[in-house]
Amino acid sequence: MRIDRRRVLALLGLGAAAPATGAAAKDGGAAFHHGVASGDPLQDRVILWTRITPQGSGDVAYRWTLDPVDRKGGGKRGEGMTGADRDYTVKVDVSGLDPSRAYTFQFEAGGAKSPLGRTRTLSDGPTKDAVLAVCTCALYPNGYFNAYGAIAALPRVDAVVHLGDYIYEYGGPGSYGMDSAVAGERPHDPPHECLSLADYRRRHAQYKSDPQLQAAHARAPWIVVWDDHETANDSWMGGAENHQPATEGDWNVRKAAAIKAYYEWMPIREPTGGGFSINRSFDFGDVASLFMLETRLTARDHQLYPEAEMPKEPTAADVATFRKRLADPSRKMMSAGQEAWLEKAMAESVKGGRRWQVLGNEVVMARLATPPIHKYMTEAAYAAAKAGLPHAGANRLARIEANAALGLPWGTDMWDGYPADRQRFLGLIEKARANAIVLSGDSHAFWANELYDAETGGKRVAVEFGTTAISSPGPGESIAAIPLGQAFAKHNREVIYNNQTAKGFVLLTLTHSEVTAQLMAVSSVKEKAFTTRAIATYRATPGPGGVSGLKAV
Secondary structure, eight states: OOOOHHHHHHHTTSSSOOOTTTOSOTTOOEEOTTOEEEEOOOSSOEEEEEEOEESSSSOEEEEEEEEETTOSSOOEEEEEEEOGGGTTEEEEEEOSOOTTOEEEEEEEETTEEOOOEEEEOOOOSSOOEEEEEEEOOOOGGGOOOHHHHHHHTOSOOSEEEEOSOSSOOOOSTTSTTTTSTTTTTSOOSSSSOOOSHHHHHHHHHHHTTOHHHHHHHHHSOEEEOOOSTTTSTTEETTEETTOOHHHHOOHHHHHHHHHHHHHHHSOOOOOTTOSSOOOEEEEETTTEEEEEOOOSSSSOOOOOOHHHHSOSSOOHHHHHHHHHHHTOTTOOSSOHHHHHHHHHHHHHHHHTTOSEEEEEESSOOSOOBOOOGGGGSOHHHHHHHHHTOOHHHHHHHHHHHHHHHHTOBSOSSSGGGOHHHHHHHHHHHHHHTOOEEEEEOSSSSEEEEEEEOTTTSSOEEEEEEEOOOSSSOOTTGGGTTSOHHHHHHHHOTTEEEEESSOEEEEEEEEESSOEEEEEEEESOSSSSSOOEEEEEEEEEOOOTTOOOOOEEO
16 A cells, blocks of 8 residues: 555644545544564564554554664654555564564554564574474364464564464364364354455454464564465465365455455565565574475465375276376476575575574475374274274274375375475485475474485485474374374384374474474363473484484483
8 A cells, every 4th residue: 555644644633634535434443453463574674563443444544663672772663554455454564673683563543552562683693592483273163272372471482483374264164173162162254165355354353363363473573474274275376175166266366365365464574566476584693594485376286186086996006107196297386486596595594604494384395104003003902992983083094094005195285295396395405505494384293304315215304393283183183092193103214203183383492503393282272271391302403414313302
């Protein structure tokens, strides 16, 4: 929106009267029901965000302030105007700030003040450490956002890295998560699947009405990327599993609406000229570079699902044909442009002396063969656990065992569905001689993985920490009596640790000598009272030939 300063001053009551043609919100007044947020911090700037709820239908003027916590000067002030064209959201890119400095910020409109937010700029030059909270997958009806509350309560967090599925597009009776014990008090709004711009705006508004999410946003700057549910399940460049053109219209129209709402409601610095290329980088002094990747909407090819590609009772030849299609080197997750950007950016990070190269990525990268669970339990224990499963759990277990018998990957919406592109990705890491840490979301499970070069077979290229969901149900929950996580670790070389039932986030601490990942689990998402603890902790060290293996702490 183009800002006319005279009009802003008029709406704030600081200048000549506003034009009579609906310039000011009718009846006046405003409120801040969705909290405040900051994001995309750099050494000299940061995005500030809020949403103003007007009491009328016209444009609304606002002021913003940003002050150093140390009160030693350097505060910033400004004003602006928002309206219905951007759903009354506000996004300010404040520049001219000092590196490694903490600030508080606040908005004012219509006589009301927003909650106070806290943010900080990134460090520049020699830096002792960096602390990141890594999270993903918040399904509103399925549980309370206790993990966000736990992030807000951390004694220190320099930035929150959100890897996608910030919202879910589903809605209505019987939809995903509506069988939860708390869904009755947390049904999705709107009460149907999101298709239009108005739908996606209402869904974002609902999520940001949650007090624990508001607290996490007010605690520290966020660095975000979307995954699929910000548009529709298993989205790709030309469509989505949860989009049916015959009944839901043109995919490009829906996608554009979803991303417009995302840009309005999230504290992200939007790409110049618009579009979907939100890959970008952040330097935490000389300790780490963080590269945020986009692997959904700019280049991803259609997923190949075994159930769609093979007959109901496939032969070995059917499986071989399926694997050949998966391995097609033309299948892409990332565009050539993004690969070139990443190659250059990682090389510059290494050359610049930054110790770690951290890759914020939506989906699990490790090779995950479906484990034959019965092989990792005694016959008696397996029979007892299987007998106690509910109907849904028994069906899930049967599918797992059937896929394991065929040697199929756990999921083809992950990097396992694009193995040639994954190898190209790992090749970029090797070429840069990076100490690479891959961060992954989407899976609703905790992972500690070591990634190996498929061509050399024995060379470790990176380590991966996958964060579980904030509240979305995990694959292992319906078969909780079955040790699925242990089976994954025993069956897959790259998997060191896996937990398929916990909810929470990863707390990542980076120093020049090591990286430590604490897998932080909340005790419940179905109860408002909760505790938080690290259920596993892993460390790795950097080296001239790349990152070390993972060591449990």
